[in-house]
Amino acid sequence: MAEDPSGTFQVPLWRAIAVFRFASMAYVVAVAAFNVTDYAHPLGVIPALVVLTGWSVVSTYLYARPAWRGWPLLGTDLAVTLVLLLASPWVVGRTAIDGGVPSLAVAWQACPVLAWAVSGGRRRGAIAALIVGAADVTVRAQLTHASATGLMLMLLAGVAVGHVARLAVESEQRLQRAVEIEAATRERERLARGIHDSVLQVLALVQRRAAHLDGEAAELARLAGEQEAALRALVGGRPPRQRAASEVDFRTILDGYASPTVSIAAPATPVRLPAGVAHEIGAAVGAALDNVERHCGSQTRAWVLLEEEAGTVTVSVRDDGPGIPAGRLTEAAREGRLGVAQSIRGRMADLGGTVEIVSAAGEGTEVELRLKVTG
Template sequence: MPDARSGLQAPLWRAIAVYRIAALTYAAVLVVRNVGDYAHPVLAWPVLAAMAAWTVFTTYAYADPARRHAPLLVADQLVAIAALTASIGIVGRGALEAGAPTLAVAWHVAPVISWAVAGGRRAGIAAALTMGATDLIVRAHFDQAATTGTVLMLLAAIAVGYLVRVAEVAQERLERAIELEAATRERERLARDIHDSVLQVLALVKRRGAGLDGEAGELARLAGEQEAALRSLVAGRQASDPGGDDLDLMALLHPYASPDVTVSGPAGAVTLPARTARELGAAVAAALDNVAKHCAPGTKVYLFVEDQPDEVVVTVRDDGCGIAPDRLAQAAAQGRLGVAQSIRGRIADLGGGVQIVSAPDEGTEVEMTVPRAPIS
């Protein structure tokens, strides 16, 4: 059994031990009070002594998580059943039918609770039904007074089993939250180190080489791409739903923020199906890459995200050199399919659309709209 679960259950096992002692005390009081009316009163004391010894044994046995398994649980159940059935010969069948209490009284409920804690509701219900049937057989009458104890025992097993399950789920969530917090702190530490070293070097290479031609310009472009990818890796603002099928679009876009790129959108998460979010993020990256390649260094870019009920609209707007009216058609004819495939193609596959508004020396605006529900 996992250590975390054992630690969570420890207070419950202590409570069961306290219940056993209290129930044993109550049973002893009733035996002292009614022993004169028993059919075989002398035999009541050995049974009571055995119950006391078992109470002491189980108090220490259940304290060890390694022993909270089937052998001890079954033995616990059998001892309680034996104490119940011994009432037939000691108390007497006639007295039991008349409503006299059994020797175990409420002591026999402890194994039922133990089963519920160790195995959950189903195990507790099975133990309660077994113990309840034994109690009814010993009492030999099935009126409302006799069945009430069995019903209460069954309800206790259900309640305790449910409580244990809720506590375990809460413990698991707490552990995941602690792990996430630790991972976040480590990621933030690494992000600081990377920002102070690698990212600054990549940004410097991108900035210094942006206006150069040939291999130097290509190196600057690659440095810019790696900078954006590395920022995405260390930003740590990814958010997914419990099933892992949705992603936060803002988490994918925020790493592109820089002195030249302003990212604006809702304060909260903009969740989309994972494929939609990734493809839309890739289309935005292609649009930003076009700005880096075709506009002067320092060109300001504004990235807007609109979260609407049925769709999400992402707009990439720059104040750069703009695009000539026939430039996109010429690029497609020449086999340069950056806009056609990386932007229009991706968004079309998602069931959305792209609008590009541009004019020479007036900047460019690329508006990408995708539906919230993925297309089949």
């Protein structure tokens, strides 16, 4: 049987169903051979066994391929079983069935129940068991203790196998998650080694060399030190140090970006946000303003508008630069320049917000950051 890359833990279950299908098929043939003289229409057992044997081969082949384990195959499997069951009163004879002679399907009728259970869990297995059980009851003149016991056993089998199959799927998902976490950890360690040997050493050098200087050089040393500490925490997998305040007025963060070329417009009342959220949105705004200065020039005018309405905070960053050429953002991401993709979109995506960028040649660019804030 072909391996199932999307359900490795279920492969043994599908193989077990295949074994059960052929074992029960052999049992049906043996029962038919033993009781054929008691059948109402003995010749009718021949096409019934041909259908049963042929479908056992075909269904085993199809179930071995994960792409085919959908409703068409599951429905056909159940339909073939129902046809054999409902043909039993004519082939075997209702009198013979009431006298204890098994139906044409016998144990083979449990095959679609098991297939439904493995493919869809307890509920689907129980539904298939009830359908097959109901058909089995209709071929008999009355519900006997033996037929009721068979129905109950088939129902229990569908529920139990479905439960095991669901546990297999959940176990596989947990294993996959563990593998992903391990791979991410190894990648983080690899990046940490490379960053430690290059970026962190450069930042530390800048901090040491410029710390004793005045003016912009001292400010550069301070920023280099802060970025070194943040980068060490990031590559080391440690969460950044929590800020003391649980909430801040977001307007104060935006005010830090005001300059002769950057105008800030905010509501007259405080805009309270969780500290971590506020600083992340502020960093996204800073990245947008950095892009304006880097790509449009230091003299380009920019306007930042803060709005709060119905629990939604919206920050718009607009400039009067030349605009972004069509396809430029996609090209920049391919080149590894992830300012917009990571610093802006990535930050807002992590917060559950959205980013909309509107730009036209000669008409500037507007970046709109929107976040639904739950109280």
